[in-house]
Amino acid sequence: MSEQKELTLEEIQNFEGKYPKQLWYLFLVEMWERFCFYGMRGVLAIFMVDQLFLSDKEANLKYGAIQAFVYAFTFVGGIFADKVLGFKRSLTFGAILMILGNALIAVSPHDFFYFGIALTIIGTGFFKPNISSMVGELYKEGDPRRDAGFGIFYSGINVGALLGGALCVWLGKEYNWSYAFLAAAIVMVIGLLVFLITKKYLGPIGNSPIAFLPKKTKLGRELLVYIGALISIPLIFIMIHNTRYTDIFMFIIGPLALFYFLYQTFSIKDRIIRQQLFAAMALILFSILFFAIFEQAGGSLALFANNNLHSDLLFFSIDPNVVNNGANSLFVIILSPLLGLLWLAMARKKVEPNMVIKFGLGFLFLGLAYYIFFSTRFFADESGKSSLSVFTLAYLAVTIGELCLSPIGLSMITKLSPRHLGGMMMGLWFLASAYGQYLAGILGAGMSTPDNNASLWDKLLAYTDGYYQLAIYSVIAGVILILLSPMIKKLMHGVK
Numbered sequence: 001m002s003e004q005k006e007l008t009l010e011e012i013q014n015f016e017g018k019y020p021k022q023l024w025y026l027f028l029v030e031m032w033e034r035f036c037f038y039g040m041r042g043v044l045a046i047f048m049v050d051q052l053f054l055s056d057k058e059a060n061l062k063y064g065a066i067q068a069f070v071y072a073f074t075f076v077g078g079i080f081a082d083k084v085l086g087f088k089r090s091l092t093f094g095a096i097l098m099i100l101g102n103a104l105i106a107v108s109p110h111d112f113f114y115f116g117i118a119l120t121i122i123g124t125g126f127f128k129p130n131i132s133s134m135v136g137e138l139y140k141e142g143d144p145r146r147d148a149g150f151g152i153f154y155s156g157i158n159v160g161a162l163l164g165g166a167l168c169v170w171l172g173k174e175y176n177w178s179y180a181f182l183a184a185a186i187v188m189v190i191g192l193l194v195f196l197i198t199k200k201y202l203g204p205i206g207n208s209p210i211a212f213l214p215k216k217t218k219l220g221r222e223l224l225v226y227i228g229a230l231i232s233i234p235l236i237f238i239m240i241h242n243t244r245y246t247d248i249f250m251f252i253i254g255p256l257a258l259f260y261f262l263y264q265t266f267s268i269k270d271r272i273i274r275q276q277l278f279a280a281m282a283l284i285l286f287s288i289l290f291f292a293i294f295e296q297a298g299g300s301l302a303l304f305a306n307n308n309l310h311s312d313l314l315f316f317s318i319d320p321n322v323v324n325n326g327a328n329s330l331f332v333i334i335l336s337p338l339l340g341l342l343w344l345a346m347a348r349k350k351v352e353p354n355m356v357i358k359f360g361l362g363f364l365f366l367g368l369a370y371y372i373f374f375s376t377r378f379f380a381d382e383s384g385k386s387s388l389s390v391f392t393l394a395y396l397a398v399t400i401g402e403l404c405l406s407p408i409g410l411s412m413i414t415k416l417s418p419r420h421l422g423g424m425m426m427g428l429w430f431l432a433s434a435y436g437q438y439l440a441g442i443l444g445a446g447m448s449t450p451d452n453n454a455s456l457w458d459k460l461l462a463y464t465d466g467y468y469q470l471a472i473y474s475v476i477a478g479v480i481l482i483l484l485s486p487m488i489k490k491l492m493h494g495v496k
Contacts, residue, residue: 007203013140019149020138022205025198027153029091030131031160032191036098036184037124038161039168041067041298042325043180046169046306051110051177056303056448056459063299064441065246066117069236071434072253073125078133078427079260080126080225082420087130087206088199093226094130095192097123102185109177116181118236122229130206133426136414137205146411148340154407155336158329160187165325173319243441250438257431264421273418279491280416280425282484283359283409284432289477290405291436292443293366293470294398297324300444301373304463305391308380308456313388320388327392331399339403355412355492356485358404363478365401369394370471377464384456416492443470 012020044066048059081090101119104112135153139146164184172180199206210218239245265277301324309320346352353361372394379387409429417425447466454462 007201009137009204012138012203012205013143015138018145019152022138022198022201023135023149023153025194025201026131026135027156029191029195029198030153030157032187032194033095033098033124033127033131034157034160035164035167035187036102036120036191037070037164038325038329039164039180039184040102040120042165042169042302042321043172043177045299045302046321047109047113047172047177049303049306052113057445059303060299060444060448061243061441062240064438064444065240065243066121067295067298067437067440068246068250068434069121069240070124071430071432071437072250073122074128074430075125075253075257075424075427075434077125077128077130078424078430081130081133082209082424084208084210084221084225085126086208086211087134088202089208089222090126090130091195091206092192093229094123094126094128095188095195097229098127099123099185099188099192102181102188106178106182106185109181114237114240115233117240118233121236122232126229128430130426133414134202134206136411146415150407150411150414151336151340154403155333158332158336162326162329162333165329166322169319169321169325173321246438250435253431254435257428261424261428264424268418275491276416277421277425279488280413281428282488282491283356283412284428286359286363286477286481287405287409287429287432288435288439289473290363290366290401291433292439293370293474294402295433295437295440296444296467296470297328297398299440300447300463300466303444303448304459308376308385308460308463309388309391310385311388313392318388320391323388323392323395327395328399328402331396332403335399336403336407339400354485354489355408356488357482358408360478360482360485362401362403362405363474363481365397365404367471367474367478369397369401370467370474372397373467374464374471377460380457380460384458384460386460 012022015021045059045063048054048062049056054062077090077094081087085093097119101116101121101123103116104119105116135150136146139149164187168180168183171177171183208218208222210221213221239249261277261281265274268274268277302321305320305324311317311320313323343352372390376386376390376394379390413425413429443466447463448459
C-alpha cells in the first residue's frame with residue numbers, strides 16, 4: 001500500500017544527485033511537444049506560399065499572427081492553470097487539443113488548415129507554460145542545481161525540435177503535406193501517454209488549486225474554462241484569416257496583461273518580492289525584441305532558404321529548409337552542455353557573468369548571426385542563390401545567443417516569481433514571445449519584395465538588407481542591457 005501513497009513535495013525536492021528523476025519524465029513529454037511545435041513552425045510559411053498561394057508578405061504576416069496567438073494563449077493558459085485547472089489538467093487538455101488540431105489538418109490540409117491551427121493555438125497555450133513551471137517546482141528555493149536542471153531540460157527537448165523540424169519539412173516537401181501534420185499529431189499522442197503514465201511521480205506538483213472546493217463547484221469552474229477555450233476557436237479563425245484583427249487583439253491583450261501584472265504585484269506587501277517581479281518584467285520586455293529577431297527562422301528565413309540557397313552543405317547535399325528548421329536545435333544539443341560547463345568553470349573562478357549580462361551577450365551574438373545572414377549576399381552566384389554553409393554558420397551564432405537568454409529566462413522566471421504567481425509570470429514570458437512573433441511577422445513582411453514576380457536577386461537583396469538592420473538593432477539592445485545590468489541586478493536582491 002505504501003507504493004500507492006502520493007509523494008510529498010519535500011520528498012521530491014530532497015533528491016540526491018544533480019537531477020531529480022521527474023525532470024527526465026517532463027522533458028520526455030516536452031520533447032514530443034517540441035517535435036510537434038517546431039515541425040509545424042518550419043512548414044507554415046512554406047505551406048502557405050506553395051500550397052495556399054499566398055505572397056511572401058502575406059505568409060510572413062499570417063505566420064507572425066499564428067505564432068503570436070500561440071504564445072499569447074500561454075498567458076491565458078498560465079492564469080487558468082494558476083487559478084482553476086492546475087498544471088496537470090491544463091497540460092492534458094492542451095495536448096488533446098493539439099492532437100485534434102493536427103489530425104484535422106492532416107485529413108485535408110487545404111480545407112481545414114485554419115480550423116486546425118486554431119485548435120493547436122489554444123492547445124499549446126494550455127500546454128506550454130505549465131510544464132516549465134512544473135520543472136521549477138522540482139527544486140527548493142535557492143537550490144543551485146536549478147539552472148543545470150533547466151539547461152538539461154532545454155537541451156533535451158531540442159531533440160524533439162530537431163526531429164520534428166527535419167521530418168515534417170521532409171515529409172511535406174517530398175511526399176505529402178498530410179503526412180507532415182499527421183506526424184505531429186502522432187507524436188503528441190506519445191507525449192500525452194508518457195505524461196499520463198508518469199504524472200503520479202509528480203506528487204502534489206501541478207494539482208488543481210481549487211481541489212479543496214466541493215466537487216460540484218470545482219467541476220463547474222473547470223467546465224467553464226473548457227467551454228470558454230472552445231468558444232474562442234471561431235474568434236482565432238477570423239483573426240488569422242484577417243491579420244488586421246490580429247493587430248487589434250495585440251493592442252488590447254498587452255495592456256491588459258500589464259495591468260494584471262501591476263495589480264498582482266502591488267497587492268504584494270513584501271517590497272523585495274515586488275522589486276524582484278519588476279526585475280523579471282524588465283527582462284521580459286527586452287526579450288520581445290530578441291524573439292522578434294530570433295523568430296525570423298519560421299518566416300523570412302524559411303522563405304529565404306526555400307528560394308535563395310543552394311543545397312550543398314560542406315561535402316553533402318541537403319534541403320536548405322531542413323537546415324533552417326533543424327540547425328538551431330542541433331547546435332543547442334551540442335552547445336548547451338558545453339556552455340553549462342563554461343558557466344560552471346567561470347563560477348568557480350568567480351568571474352561568471354550575472355543573468356542580466358548573459359541576456360546582453362545573447363543580443364550581441366544574435367547581432368553577429370544576422371550580420372552573417374546579411375553577408376550571404378557576398379557569396380551569391382549570378383542566379384541569386386547563395387551558400388548554405390555560410391547560412392548554417394549564422395545559426396551557430398544564433399544558437400549561442402539563444403542559450404545565453406532563453407533557458408536562463410525560464411529559470412529566471414521561476415526564481416523571481418512567488419509560487420502563487422508562477423503560472424502568470426511564465427505566461428508573461430511567453431506573451432513576450434507572442435509580441436516577438438507578432439513583430440517577427442511584420443519585420444519579415446517588410447523585408448519581402450512587393451512584386452510576386454521579383455527575381456531571386458531582388459529577393460536576396462531585400463531580405464539581406466533587412467537582416468543587416470536586425471543586426472544593428474540586436475547590438476544596440478545588447479549594449480543597453482549590459483549598461484542597465486547593475487540597476488536590474490539590484491532589484492533582484494541576490495537572485496542569481
